[in-house]
Amino acid sequence: xxxxxxxxxxxxxxxxxxxxxxxxxxxxxxxxxxxxxxxxxxxxxxxxxxxxxxxxxxxxxxxxxxxxxxxxxxxxxxxxxxxxxxxxxxxxxxxxxxxxxxxxxxxxxxxxxxxxxxxxxxxxxxxxxxxxxxxxxxxxxxxxxxxxxxxxxxxxxxxxxxxxxxxxxxxxxxxxxxxxxxxxxxxxxxxxxxxxxxxxxxxxxxxxxxxxxxxxxxxxxxxxxxxxxxxxxxxxxxxxxxxxxxxxxxxxxxxxxxxxxxxxxxxxxxxxxxxx
DNA sequence: CTACCATCCTGGTTGC
DNA sequence: TGCAACCAGGATGGTA
Numbered sequence: 001x002x003x004x005x006x007x008x009x010x011x012x013x014x015x016x017x018x019x020x021x022x023x024x025x026x027x028x029x030x031x032x033x034x035x036x037x038x039x040x041x042x043x044x045x046x047x048x049x050x051x052x053x054x055x056x057x058x059x060x061x062x063x064x065x066x067x068x069x070x071x072x073x074x075x076x077x078x079x080x081x082x083x084x085x086x087x088x089x090x091x092x093x094x095x096x097x098x099x100x101x102x103x104x105x106x107x108x109x110x111x112x113x114x115x116x117x118x119x120x121x122x123x124x125x126x127x128x129x130x131x132x133x134x135x136x137x138x139x140x141x142x143x144x145x146x147x148x149x150x151x152x153x154x155x156x157x158x159x160x161x162x163x164x165x166x167x168x169x170x171x172x173x174x175x176x177x178x179x180x181x182x183x184x185x186x187x188x189x190x191x192x193x194x195x196x197x198x199x200x201x202x203x204x205x206x207x208x209x210x211x212x213x214x215x216x217x218x219x220x221x222x223x224x225x226x227x228x229x230x231x232x233x234x235x236x237x238x239x240x241x242x243x244x245x246x247x248x249x250x251x252x253x254x255x256x257x258x259x260x261x262x263x264x265x266x267x268x269x270x271x272x273x274x275x276x
Numbered sequence: 277c278t279a280c281c282a283t284c285c286t287g288g289t290t291g292c
Numbered sequence: 293t294g295c296a297a298c299c300a301g302g303a304t305g306g307t308a
Contacts, residue, residue: 003301034284034303058302076301077286093286112285114302156278166303173301265281267299 002074004138004171005214007058010080014060014106015053017082021100022049023064030095034075034116037096044068044119045098057134057170067122071130075114081107135169138207143169145201152192152200159195160188161264163207172207175242176214178269180206182241187275188261188268213238241269249274 002010026045031037038044049065062070074080081094086105090097096108096117108117120128135151136143151168152159162168163177172180181188183206186199195203217238240250245260249271256273 006301073302075285075303078301110285111287112300112302114284154277161279164302175301264279266302 002058002078003173003176004055004058005176005211005217007060007074007171008055008215009218010074011053011055011060013082014062014080017104017106018050018062018098018100019053020050021102021104022047023098024101025097025099027097027099028095029090029097030113033095033110033113034073035118037117038119041117041119045070056131056137057166058173059131061125063122069120069122069125070117071120071128072108072117073115073130075110075112075116077112078108078110078115081109083107133167135165135167137170138172138204138211143204143208145197145204148204148207149196149200152195155192157192158188158263159186159190159192159203160268162192162195164264164266169207171211174266174268175239176207176210178242179210179240181275182270183210185275187272188263188270190276241271244269 023045024047026042028037028042031041045064045068048068050062051065052063054061054063058073060070060072060074062072064070083097083105086099086103090107091109093109093111093113094107095110095113097105098108099105108115118130125131136147148169152162155162157165160177160181163172163180164174178188180203184199184202186195186203241258244258247258249256249258254271254273256271258269259272261268261270
């Protein structure tokens with residue numbers, strides 16, 4: 001699934017299809033996602049106009065004309081697929097379908113059902129349980145080395161795990177945590193509390209840079225990840241370490257090989273020579 | 277607090 | 293070719 005760049009890319013694709021359009025038809029084909037769909041999900045959405053698509057961390061926020069907000073998370077395997085032909089047969093994992101007054105169909109497809117959709121009122125968003133406590137947006141003005149250092153201060157956990165903690169910084173997942181640490185030259189095992197000063201500056205810059213580049217590339221795309229436009233992202237071709245165990249370290253002449261280790265039950269890829 | 281583990285669920289890949 | 297083990301982008305809750 002989708003980390004921040006992929007969710008951002010999906011949001012941009014959704015905005016093109018949905019903003020200003022009414023949801024003429026809403027279908028809930030399967031309600032038992034990570035959390036059950038609200039009982040009145042279909043009724044509250046049908047006929048509403050989509051004002052704006054926004055993103056917070058890895059959440060998609062669909063603002064509707066009656067101040068309702070659809071909060072969606074893609075989990076690990078969730079996709080928003082534009083159905084070229086709304087009458088085409090459904091896939092087994094097409095769980096929710098939105099069809100606009102322009103006749104465009106968006107299918108939320110999620111094989112693993114780790115994704116979720118729920119509804120909130122716009123004035124409740126700030127304190128919403130799913131969003132409260134999430135850290136700064138890494139592409140926002142408030143995120144920099146000093147802000148990152150503050151949130152890492154005193155943490156005895158490895159920096160890799162800290163980057164995956166959504167209260168430290170929003171939207172970073174396993175792939176971009178690996179890539180940012182490589183770019184910053186920091187060992188994934190380094191204790192988070194030691195990432196201060198210049199190291200924090202380097203890491204904050206690397207996080208911002210790698211996410212920005214991934215968005216520019218249209219988001220990374222794993223095997224089954226398709227953007228709303230139907231195109232595949234291609235940032236995976238630019239991964240320096242992720243998924244490259246045993247391959248040579250690129251971008252420097254350290255002649256080392258990329259190694260894999262397991263932290264918090266997740267794979268970490270890194271260059272032991274370059275990252276300290 | 278922190279580290280560590282399991283859990284939700286399905287499908288693709290790898291190895292015997 | 294068959295089948296089992298292992299792995300996967302996330303988030304959360306429990307335990308020590």
